[in-house]
Amino acid sequence: MDPDTRRIVAVAAHRRCAGRCPVLVHALGTGESFVIEPLPDGFRDIGTGQVVHLGPDTLVLDGVGVVELRFTDDIAFEGYDHASRERFRGRAGGGASVTLYDDPRADYFQYAMSYRPDGAVAQPG
16 A cells, blocks of 8 residues: 555544544654645545545545445454555554554554644644
8 A cells, every 4th residue: 555545544544533634644654744634524635635535434535546444443443445455454542643554464654643733743622
């Protein structure tokens, strides 16, 4: 799965779990930050311009395809990226981070989510 799709999956998983869409995502492995624009039925990844629509068990990426995303309990999820033909797993609590694993769990990718445009990774309130 390409890095942009991984980031998009992390944002979608966090939004489903937390009930809110972050406005900034930090890729902890690379130190990069990415702006997200919340939309009523999904979000736009500003870095790629990709608009993502959220369905019950899918993400529809305009012009790219479908990614399956299903929660298996309160924080654990699994899915399948049709473009890369890769399965993945992950964990997204209601906190500020999401971790994605490739299917054999050999590699993992961590993201910190922020609701604040200044990039602070703090929960609202």
